[in-house]
Amino acid sequence: MQLKQDFFEQLEGFYSQVYPLPISQPHWLVWSDDAAALIGLTKPTDELLMQMSGNHQMPGASYYAQVYSGHQFGGYSPRLGDGRSIILGEAFNGQDAHPQAWDIALKGAGPTPYSRHGDGRAVMRSAVREFLASEALAALSVPTTRALAVIGSDLPVWRESQETAAITVRLAKSHIRFGHFEYFCHSEQGSKDKLIQLLNFTIAQHYPHLSQDYHGYKAWFTQVVKDTAVLIGHWQAVGFAHGVLNTDNMSVLGDSFDFGPFAFLDTFKEDFICNHSDPEGRYAFGQQPGIGLWNLQRLAQALTPVIESDDLVAALNTYQAELVKQYLLLMRAKMGLSITEQIANSAEQDKQDLDLIGRFCGVMQHNMLDYTNTFRAFGNLDVNSAKSNIADEIIDRPTFDAWYKDYQQRVGQVTDIEAWQGARNSVNPKYILRNYLAQEAIVAAEDGDNGKLVELHRLLTQPYAEQEHMSHYAQRPPQWGQGLIMSCSS
Ligand SMILES: Nc1ncnc2c1ncn2[C@@H]1O[C@H](COP(=O)(O)OP(=O)(O)OP(=O)(O)O)[C@@H](O)[C@H]1O
Numbered sequence: 001m002q003l004k005q006d007f008f009e010q011l012e013g014f015y016s017q018v019y020p021l022p023i024s025q026p027h028w029l030v031w032s033d034d035a036a037a038l039i040g041l042t043k044p045t046d047e048l049l050m051q052m053s054g055n056h057q058m059p060g061a062s063y064y065a066q067v068y069s070g071h072q073f074g075g076y077s078p079r080l081g082d083g084r085s086i087i088l089g090e091a092f093n094g095q096d097a098h099p100q101a102w103d104i105a106l107k108g109a110g111p112t113p114y115s116r117h118g119d120g121r122a123v124m125r126s127a128v129r130e131f132l133a134s135e136a137l138a139a140l141s142v143p144t145t146r147a148l149a150v151i152g153s154d155l156p157v158w159r160e161s162q163e164t165a166a167i168t169v170r171l172a173k174s175h176i177r178f179g180h181f182e183y184f185c186h187s188e189q190g191s192k193d194k195l196i197q198l199l200n201f202t203i204a205q206h207y208p209h210l211s212q213d214y215h216g217y218k219a220w221f222t223q224v225v226k227d228t229a230v231l232i233g234h235w236q237a238v239g240f241a242h243g244v245l246n247t248d249n250m251s252v253l254g255d256s257f258d259f260g261p262f263a264f265l266d267t268f269k270e271d272f273i274c275n276h277s278d279p280e281g282r283y284a285f286g287q288q289p290g291i292g293l294w295n296l297q298r299l300a301q302a303l304t305p306v307i308e309s310d311d312l313v314a315a316l317n318t319y320q321a322e323l324v325k326q327y328l329l330l331m332r333a334k335m336g337l338s339i340t341e342q343i344a345n346s347a348e349q350d351k352q353d354l355d356l357i358g359r360f361c362g363v364m365q366h367n368m369l370d371y372t373n374t375f376r377a378f379g380n381l382d383v384n385s386a387k388s389n390i391a392d393e394i395i396d397r398p399t400f401d402a403w404y405k406d407y408q409q410r411v412g413q414v415t416d417i418e419a420w421q422g423a424r425n426s427v428n429p430k431y432i433l434r435n436y437l438a439q440e441a442i443v444a445a446e447d448g449d450n451g452k453l454v455e456l457h458r459l460l461t462q463p464y465a466e467q468e469h470m471s472h473y474a475q476r477p478p479q480w481g482q483g484l485i486m487s488c489s490s
């Protein structure tokens with residue numbers, strides 16, 4: 001692993017230098033080999049543990065917290081910033097010819113100038129949830145930040161009751177959020193130069209094919225619109241609810257970012273709310289596409305000193321089509337709706353397929369079916385047969401049967417049924433990070449046994465594989481774990 005310091009060296013005034021406060025009795029709770037490989041690390045050594053828990057200094061690290069603001073639940077917070085996350089620099093695998101650099105951030109490393117009333121810490125349950133969500137989404141090919149490890153400690157922290165602190169070691173291609181641009185537009189008014197400096201840096205680092213001029217800025221914003229649409233298309237298809245889609249939790253790269261009260265759907269419910277602090281459902285599952293656009297509008301507003309309104313609006317107008325395109329691509333694969341060139345270019349076919357998908361979602365909702373398991377059942381479906389075995393639990397049979405007839409007609413006669421089923425199993429996961437599974441792993445870890453956590457992480461790195469003796473992890477939640485709503489306190 002090697003470290004560079006582009007953000008730190010080139011963007012003075014965009015962060016505060018601050019050192020982690022050491023934690024006592026640090027220990028590795030869980031580690032991701034896959035994430036480690038991204039930056040050329042192989043194993044969790046004792047020295048890395050001391051460095052990433054803030055007990056030893058890491059050679060070449062800079063230690064800083066970035067400043068940003070953001071719209072939270074619709075209202076503008078003029079100054080947020082990393083209140084509990086300290087970035088060490090940009091790490092890369094020195095062996096690669098063209099390495100991707102990843103910021104290393106210690107989330108929960110202690111107070112910073114942006115901590116306001118917070119303690120700068122993260123509790124173990126939230127550090128574990130961030131780790132599992134990052135690595136599970138990555139294994140599902142959903143754009144996301146990554147997590148290298150969780151470091152446990154015996155440091156007490158207070159939330160509703162006493163808990164212990166932990167640190168998630170986060171890897172992100174960038175930590176630049178919509179909120180960074182909002183800060184330099186609204187909170188540091190008159191700092192158009194800084195806005196442009198940040199834009200140029202972002203483009204140079206992450207979009208080197210774009211020019212650092214008006215033409216490039218426009219193209220860049222159009223790309224952010226697209227990447228955000230693609231991200232949300234992924235979430236809607238995989239059944240992921242983020243829970244806190246404030247603009248300070250939106251990465252400009254379109255990666256899933258900041259995992260708090262998120263949930264993967266168990267029972268399909270369009271208006272499912274996973275965040276205890278969101279009784280009105282601003283961030284309910286089905287609201288995410290609209291919220292993605294609302295957040296992009298806030299980013300657009302912050303860019304008005306640099307980009308003409310007409311150009312911003314033109315870019316925003318591409319959002320819906322991009323999202324639908326991505327969603328259709330993924331849903332057609334999940335359901336085995338073939339895509340020929342003719343289909344790919346037919347707006348009428350898009351409409352018909354969206355209707356077919358929507359009717360199926362209606363069936364799932366009405367019959368309270370499990371989202372993941374219902375799609376996984378397409379891998380056993382004899383689609384040539386007039387009788388479907390997708391789900392036994394369907395109560396409203398006539399609606400389903402009518403749907404199934406139309407579905408069969410769209411799919412047509414399948415000649416190689418095994419190949420067709422195999423293709424479904426390669427895109428419909430058997431294992432997802434169900435909230436109750438995370439909860440069971442956390443409770444065991446709080447009792448000093450991280451075995452379940454390690455096993456769950458390993459399982460989720462191969463979500464499409466059958467994995468012998470693991471089928472119990474694919475079960476719907478027991479009663480206590482149904483519709484778990486997480487609190488924001490973390
Ligand atoms: N325990 C804490 N101490 C200090 N600041 C905190 C604490 N918890 C949250 N914050 C700050 O409150 C704001 C909103 O928190 P939010 O939960 O969105 O982010 P986060 O989970 O802390 O971090 P990130 O967005 O980097 O993943 C951020 O500025 C965050 O740094």
Ligand SMILES: [Mg+2]
Binds near residue numbers: 248249258
């Ligand atoms: Mg956040």
